[in-house]
Amino acid sequence: MLVAEKICLGRNGNQILDDITISVPYAKVIAVVGPNGAGKSSLLSILSGAISPDLGTIRIDGIEIQNWTPANLSIRRAVLSQNIQLDFSFNCLDVVLLGRSAQNINASSNAEIKIAEVALEKTDALHLINRNYSSLSGGESQRVQLARVLAQINCFGNEIDRLNKFLLLDEPISSLDLKHQQKLLSTVRSAAKRGVGVFVILHDLNLACMFADEIYFLKKGAVIKKGTPAQVVCPALVKDVFEVDVCVKPHPIRDCPHITLL
Amino acid sequence: MEKNIGRDDVIKQRRLRLSKDLIYFLRPCLIGFLILIMLGAVCGSLVFGSVKIPISQMFIVFGKALGFEILSDIVRRDEVILLGIRLPRTILCVLVGGGLAISGAALQGLFRNPLADPSLIGVSSGAALAAVSIIVLGVNDLAFLPNQLNHLILPLGAFTGGLVATLCVYIIASYQGKTSISTMLLTGIAINALASAGLGFLIFSSDDQQLRDLNFWLLGSLAGVTWYKVLAIAPIVIVASTFLVFLGRHLNALLLGEREAFYIGFYVEKTKIVIIVLVALITGACVALTGIIGFIGLVVPHLIRLIFGSNNKFVLPCSVILGAGLLTTADIISRHIVWPAELPIGILTSCVGGPFFLWLIMRQKRYQVK
Amino acid sequence: MHRFKSLNALLHLAATIFIFGLSLGNFFALADAKPAAPLNENSETRNMRIVSIGGTVTEILYALGSGSEIVAVDSTSRYPKEALTKPNIGYMRRLSAEPILSLDPTKVLAIEDSGPLVVLDQVRDAGQDINLISDEPSLEGVYAKIQEISSAINKQEAGEKLVNELRARLKPSIDTIAKADTRPRVLLLLSFGRGGSPVAAGKNTSADSIISIAGAQNTIEDFEGYKPLSPEVAVTASPDFIITTNRSLGMIGGIDKLIEIPGLSITPAAKNKNIIVMDGLLLLGFGLRIDEALEELGSQLYPELKF
Numbered sequence: 042m043l044v045a046e047k048i049c050l051g052r053n054g055n056q057i058l059d060d061i062t063i064s065v066p067y068a069k070v071i072a073v074v075g076p077n078g079a080g081k082s083s084l085l086s087i088l089s090g091a092i093s094p095d096l097g098t099i100r101i102d103g104i105e106i107q108n109w110t111p112a113n114l115s116i117r118r119a120v121l122s123q124n125i126q127l128d129f130s131f132n133c134l135d136v137v138l139l140g141r142s143a144q145n146i147n148a149s150s151n152a153e154i155k156i157a158e159v160a161l162e163k164t165d166a167l168h169l170i171n172r173n174y175s176s177l178s179g180g181e182s183q184r185v186q187l188a189r190v191l192a193q194i195n196c197f198g199n200e201i202d203r204l205n206k207f208l209l210l211d212e213p214i215s216s217l218d219l220k221h222q223q224k225l226l227s228t229v230r231s232a233a234k235r236g237v238g239v240f241v242i243l244h245d246l247n248l249a250c251m252f253a254d255e256i257y258f259l260k261k262g263a264v265i266k267k268g269t270p271a272q273v274v275c276p277a278l279v280k281d282v283f284e285v286d287v288c289v290k291p292h293p294i295r296d297c298p299h300i301t302l303l
Numbered sequence: 304m305e306k307n308i309g310r311d312d313v314i315k316q317r318r319l320r321l322s323k324d325l326i327y328f329l330r331p332c333l334i335g336f337l338i339l340i341m342l343g344a345v346c347g348s349l350v351f352g353s354v355k356i357p358i359s360q361m362f363i364v365f366g367k368a369l370g371f372e373i374l375s376d377i378v379r380r381d382e383v384i385l386l387g388i389r390l391p392r393t394i395l396c397v398l399v400g401g402g403l404a405i406s407g408a409a410l411q412g413l414f415r416n417p418l419a420d421p422s423l424i425g426v427s428s429g430a431a432l433a434a435v436s437i438i439v440l441g442v443n444d445l446a447f448l449p450n451q452l453n454h455l456i457l458p459l460g461a462f463t464g465g466l467v468a469t470l471c472v473y474i475i476a477s478y479q480g481k482t483s484i485s486t487m488l489l490t491g492i493a494i495n496a497l498a499s500a501g502l503g504f505l506i507f508s509s510d511d512q513q514l515r516d517l518n519f520w521l522l523g524s525l526a527g528v529t530w531y532k533v534l535a536i537a538p539i540v541i542v543a544s545t546f547l548v549f550l551g552r553h554l555n556a557l558l559l560g561e562r563e564a565f566y567i568g569f570y571v572e573k574t575k576i577v578i579i580v581l582v583a584l585i586t587g588a589c590v591a592l593t594g595i596i597g598f599i600g601l602v603v604p605h606l607i608r609l610i611f612g613s614n615n616k617f618v619l620p621c622s623v624i625l626g627a628g629l630l631t632t633a634d635i636i637s638r639h640i641v642w643p644a645e646l647p648i649g650i651l652t653s654c655v656g657g658p659f660f661l662w663l664i665m666r667q668k669r670y671q672v673k
Numbered sequence: 674m675h676r677f678k679s680l681n682a683l684l685h686l687a688a689t690i691f692i693f694g695l696s697l698g699n700f701f702a703l704a705d706a707k708p709a710a711p712l713n714e715n716s717e718t719r720n721m722r723i724v725s726i727g728g729t730v731t732e733i734l735y736a737l738g739s740g741s742e743i744v745a746v747d748s749t750s751r752y753p754k755e756a757l758t759k760p761n762i763g764y765m766r767r768l769s770a771e772p773i774l775s776l777d778p779t780k781v782l783a784i785e786d787s788g789p790l791v792v793l794d795q796v797r798d799a800g801q802d803i804n805l806i807s808d809e810p811s812l813e814g815v816y817a818k819i820q821e822i823s824s825a826i827n828k829q830e831a832g833e834k835l836v837n838e839l840r841a842r843l844k845p846s847i848d849t850i851a852k853a854d855t856r857p858r859v860l861l862l863l864s865f866g867r868g869g870s871p872v873a874a875g876k877n878t879s880a881d882s883i884i885s886i887a888g889a890q891n892t893i894e895d896f897e898g899y900k901p902l903s904p905e906v907a908v909t910a911s912p913d914f915i916i917t918t919n920r921s922l923g924m925i926g927g928i929d930k931l932i933e934i935p936g937l938s939i940t941p942a943a944k945n946k947n948i949i950v951m952d953g954l955l956l957l958g959f960g961l962r963i964d965e966a967l968e969e970l971g972s973q974l975y976p977e978l979k980f
Binding site for chain 2 (some may be wrong): 899
């Protein structure tokens, strides 16, 4: 379990995160939603170990994150940031293999390539495998990056490899079209079914409701409410956090709420 | 009209895409081709020279050096020229060409900028400042030292100067154990400016002879190479370059960004330090012996990237090969073009490298996909 | 299949280029494949081929009648005019071994201070001897140069003749200078590089030597070598004459610009426009034409005397 307790983070006099406690259990999808500037990306940076908070602790399986080496961390958790810039011309296969490059010196053995291919297939990007990364569209490149992240922790490998891992995703579907948005989130859900704990920042509330086990609503660096979508999503909460009027109804097919803008 | 242009562009892009994908498969034989160029240049450097030495003599001399006693008269002059002048010079060309090229490639990966050059971290200008100081202060011929050691004062001083300058850049750009690459870039520029000012002052206070000396040093030259000099820098350049090649994975990950590289599992700060140290060592050693030779660190990795893409697993080692081949070829030209004088090689690399680089940039602009 | 076709083609191309390159090398090498003549043996039977390094060395060689035997000179050899047509091996302190050897010389005469020393060692190692000619900035030094050079090329008699002729030509100037009752105070300025900032000649320079031979007094006594001219130094020096070379004056920008230099404008030399401009090699080279140099310098320093 990835646990962050009482996280406080301030920058330039602003309190970005204020006393946040969040836990990401294995085999669950935790979604974080909130308006711009709520501190979602900062929270992800802290959970991933890139930034140290001013106060509070982050633990993976009880061990504080500072005591993990980057290599050990990379085996247990993979992070997809927003807006990854890669200005150099790289083969897509090589980009995906980058995710595995720290764990294995021989990053182009057949086993590694198989892992990469599986990951690309899961993000519907297998046909791009020999394409040049710089020639891809925004959506295509995002899918390749997600494949890299999936390959890094080998979500879809054999049984032994799937336990006790985490995926931290910062708006992974922002450039994708509708079809691929659905596909990607389903992939993420199936990764969770195999035991991976997923922390995902989403902008689309409905998708969050559809795919997440638990939603955290963040506003101005504090957790306003958290819980399962059915439990917490209501017009009052949405109005409080996002300052818009909505109407919440049960989803026609799935077992989750559906939010309509008024 | 516009539609036609659009379609042409698409066709061109598709062709470029295909050719880039093809290259992926042709990589092994392209690498072989590069090795052939380098071997050809090395052979050419040994064969071509102002003094005409028949191939038969070459075999005799090299044979004797390797231990085979070939029963034939050996001409002493040819032996000295081949083994004492051309061979160390050729080896130096290979070392310096390869070293500067891989340093440029590594820094371009580190700065995530294809225009990065070893001079950005201040090592070239630091070495230049130290060398010119030694020339102008007149300490490069100390009476009490034996001749061989005297020859090493200038290179040693230049090497130290280069390392000191890089250290300054590093210290200024680091804070609490983290090195900011963008700050390093700016600091490098500032240190270069300071060194230029120092150089300017030294030039101002120099006399005619010193001025000529330091000008020649600054123009870059591979003449006057001895085995001592070559063997002094060979271990540094070879070992450091080998380490850099092994850092190819790290540099690849860094291309995604420092935070991404951390997520992938690399020690980012340590990697940065190690790369800077290795590049400073290689460049410092090369500049110390040969003066400033420009454009190798810039153009060679660029060319390699055009052919192989940016995967540092290939870019780093292939840069070494192509850099060695190119510098050796340039040296052959510099030895013949103004016979009986020799053109300082820095002039040649700048003359050829500059316009070539411009052409590369213009070509890239046309094929920009974004 | 496509792949293999391109592979094949590339390999063929590579092999062709490589073999072509080697054959070309072979061709050049064999084209001149007479084995190198053993050096320094039977140099009397072979034609003299002299490599002359140093402006004054070249000058003296021409005076000894060996101008046609010179096969190459360095970049400082600018007198006589014929020397400029000879192949140029570059700056005397930045030589390279192989070109010198490729000229197949019988003698290499190099002025002291040629280099780099490594290169001279390489040339010697290859079996080619180098005669280093001493470069003492004095009248005796000039005679020594002539003697060393003439003995190196086995023209001792001609050398002695030259020395005596020079002594004879110098005598009138030296006597006239000795008769002078004034010791003019002079400042010698040179300018190197862009920016045109001049340096002054202190003690232990060839400038200092020619000044004292000319019976004048170098106003710079505090330092050795060439140092940038500061206004205080210029004012303290207060020279009656300022001496400079054509090239330096060009870099400074002319006599008017020279006078404007801070500190110089109030010197007697500037006020009276006593600026002496001469050719650099002539004035400071301490070569054969030192008598001309002394005459010209003397006539300007002592206008009342006959030279």
